[in-house]
Amino acid sequence: MALPCGSRRRLSRVVEMTFCLFFLIPMSSVGNRNTNTIFNKKQKLQVQQQLKRLNKPALKSIESPDGDIIDCVDINKQPAFDHPLLKNHTIQMRPSSYPEGFSFDESNDVSSNSKPKFSQPWHLNGRCPEGTIPIRRTKEEDLLRAGSAENYGRKKHHSIPNADSDGITDGITHEHAVLVEDGDKYYGMMAEINVWKPNIQAFEFSLSQFWMTAGDSQDFDTIEAGIKVDENLYPDYEPRIFTYWTDDNYQRTGCHNLNCPGFVQVDNQIATGAAVSPYSVYGGEQRELKFYVWKDINGNGNWWLKIAERDFGYWPSSIFSVLSNSASSVQWGGEVTNLKLGGHTTTQMGSGHFPEEGAGKASYFRNLNVIDGLQVLRGPRSSHTIITNANCYNLLIVGDFGDFFYFGGPGRNPNCP
Template identity: 35%
Template sequence: MTENNQSSMAHVWVENGPLESTNKITAGWHVFPHLYGDSKTHFYATWTKDNYKKTGCYNVQCPGFVQIDRKNHLGSYFPTTSIYGGPIQEVLISITQDPKTKNWWIAAGNTNIGYYPAALFSNLGSADTAGWGGRTQANLGRASPPMGSGHFPDGNSIHSGYFRSPSVQDNSREEFTPNPIITKSFTDNSDCYTIDYYEPKVGFAGAVEFGGPGGANCGD
């Protein structure tokens, strides 16, 4: 990351609602010098109930997130990160809805960090979309930073950013791996970043690989 106004992130998310009033929660990691004053990799989450028009923020910059764990918190940084070709560092990140309260819990590893109260949202009683991927941002006309490892996916998880064993829960609380028939991938500039979904097979629970080098012509 070469400029304070750049950021690069990887996250899971859940959402519901039309574009102009999307309710959404994301959780993952990002590098964001302007927010933290450093180039470390930080654990983060965001929320919105109107597609970030007037509501929502990173971490606890605005009211909403209820911190529960006393040791781990949004905004903390990971002391070690993966290296291209290995060794690889992994963290389990999840967004889970409590079936009784309808609050949305954010967890890292096996630890519940805290939750977003159901009352924050207008149409996130359940999610109609769940996703995994990466995102970058930079000032208009400036180069876009690398995403993931800075390399395109090639089917080898030690070369690119990835989500191993992606899964979702249905209304009955049963967990399953997304069927390729009901999934879709998206990138707004395949010259800068790509994403691939490798479907489950015997002995392999599936993976989403993503990333790329960024550059000067990645769009707005």
């Protein structure tokens, strides 16, 4: 178990104390792995209440080889319906239509007899039956890493790539290497994300994802998904699939995966928060994961998410304000947090190698498309990049169509001290 203020990384006492104060964890918990003494009586009660809220009754539970427990929960009793706007919500089991021009290759179906391109470790020990959805069980140590029961699943350090920003939020520096298209209305996007296992420093994260955003700093909505390595959220350093959303600039609404009510999952094969396997090998076989998002304008306007060729679920339009209509920006790329311990972080983005290394070595996004204001599926047009420090992490567009790019980097190096 990875504790946020433990001695696993042999941090100095000064650094350790700094982080304990930063994460608002009592100093009495430092080096103590017994959660009974870390939380006081009131906090323990809050933790138990939060675990009861998060972990819905399971019809079947599957122990994953990596230590996760996947609960198969009745689809009608999933966390989404704790949202006050979804109390009487009728589940939309499938989209009313698919966007014109989107192609779907069912050979990627994780339940097919052919060898899938995407899998998760828990699949080795079972599958969830029809009528249920797989949810990674939240444990007490998960809440401990979050610092409080209330913070679990939310973004401690949130940042949207912005060329006008210094990249610092909540006192933490964020590094980005992303491709952006804006200036239109957007009703969907697609991308294939190369899956890697980047190395990260203590207390930091590295991700590859897309953002669809709308609004401004006063009223900002976003839906996101991708692959993330994050020791604050998870007990290991494996790449894990995630979703995220917010309706108020990451203030009170929104969370990772199903850790708060809102996102409605319909798929019984993929668990958010669970590890992705296999992942890419430097100089070897490359793995990727397809993501599609589109607004079901012929239905009730929900934002559908398709992962690995499966209709995974949707964000109901009713939980958003400005994003209930359309997005104003689509972004693809990588992000890391940089705590600057002893200089620039060594947390890797993507494969941990610069885009100039190319195929089989640098991480990539490909087959980028958007659904624009005319409801037309097309590649990025008049896009631009946001790169916080090209000596640390960079992005390189390949070809003339703007629908493929390499990105990433090692972080600290002779040119990025």
